[in-house]
Amino acid sequence: MALENYVKKSISVSEQHDLSGLKKWTQPTIDSFYMYCFQRLVIPEMDIHTGYCKLFGSKESVREAENEYYRQQTKQSEHARLMVVARDVIWAFKKDENDWEKFPSELNARIEDAFISKLKMFKYTNDKSVEYEIDFKNNHETCVATQQHRAIIRHDDVRVPPHWELQTKNVQRFVLDENSHEYNDIRELFDKTMTKKYTTIIRIERIQNKQWYTQYNSYKNFSAKEDTEKKLFHGCLQESANLIVNSFFNRSFAGVNGLLKL
Known part of the structure; x- marks a missing residue:
């Protein structure tokens, strides 16, 4: 007891x-x-x-x-x-004469938080245990150990394409009008490789994901390469399509036909 x-x-x-x-x-x-x-x-x-x-x-x-x-x-x-x-903001540092490199996601958010808090300086330690100090006024960061400087840049251009519909959420899907130029341009591109390989097109949707569009645009701005954008059609299950709509392309979504490009 x-x-x-x-x-x-x-x-x-x-x-x-x-x-x-x-x-x-x-x-x-x-x-x-x-x-x-x-x-x-x-x-x-x-x-x-x-x-x-x-x-x-x-x-x-x-x-x-x-x-x-x-x-x-x-x-x-x-x-x-x-x-x-920091959802619509990207910070990057100048890697060499032609290339900029984005800060990791969490560090990017901490830098933006310090910036909007009106701090003059911000210190951080990277994944290689190297300490840096960011000077927001002069737009550069300094390696504490070597005192070497490198330029930094803040990109916050959140403009979206003018033909996008007004949306109330960060991610929304809009069915295209079959008589619109956008619909016909996409169908024409699709038919270049898919003519006689499908029965009918049920609908074409425009995916408006502000976050991913902003980050994609920023990647293009920071890239030294030009005219590398390609258009392709990706075959996948409906479940994977829904994941892609909300979470962008991710190798983990690949399924039975996740590697099929049409």
């Missing part, structure tokens, strides 16, 4: 429902939290779709895991805030 009472007093179960923040957790964040729990002999049970989280273990360990959850949630919220801040 004494042992049973001791166990009851020592063991704790924490159960929470509908955690809206949990529904937005990324896989790396989930993996990190699970590892933290296992190291402290806490058994986690989570469902990110419903926002459910249950923790089982000693009272002290469960309390520590709860604190880690809120720490991860704060970190995730800050990451999401930074991504929104």
Whole structure:
């Protein structure tokens, strides 16, 4: 009886429902939290779709895991805030005479956050443990160890094509009018390689993804190469097409015909 009472007093179960923040957790964040729990002999049970989280273990360990959850949630919220801040902005440094190189996504967001916060300088350490200091006024960064300078640039041109429809969301699909020049131009291009290889065209949609269009445009502006843009048709399942619409082209979406180009 004494042992049973001791166990009851020592063991704790924490159960929470509908955690809206949990529904937005990324896989790396989930993996990190699970590892933290296992190291402290806490058994986690989570469902990110419903926002459910249950923790089982000693009272002290469960309390520590709860604190880690809120720490991860704060970190995730800050990451999401930074991504929104820098969604339509790209920072790059001059790699050589003709080429610019983009900063990594998270660093890009931190630089933009410092810039809009009116900071004069911003320090960071890259993935090679080299420390740099950015001077926003003079548009350059300095390697702290060698004192070498290199130019930086901020690109925030978010203009979209004039023929795009007015949209209320970042990503929207619009069915083209069969009598429009845009529709006929695309159909003519498609028929160059696909004539007599299909029965009918059900519809042609224009995908308006502001974020990806902005980043694509920025890539073109930073590239020293010219006239490299190509048009192609990519055959895939409807599920993969939906992923591409929202997340751009990604090799992980390749399926049974993911490598087929028409």
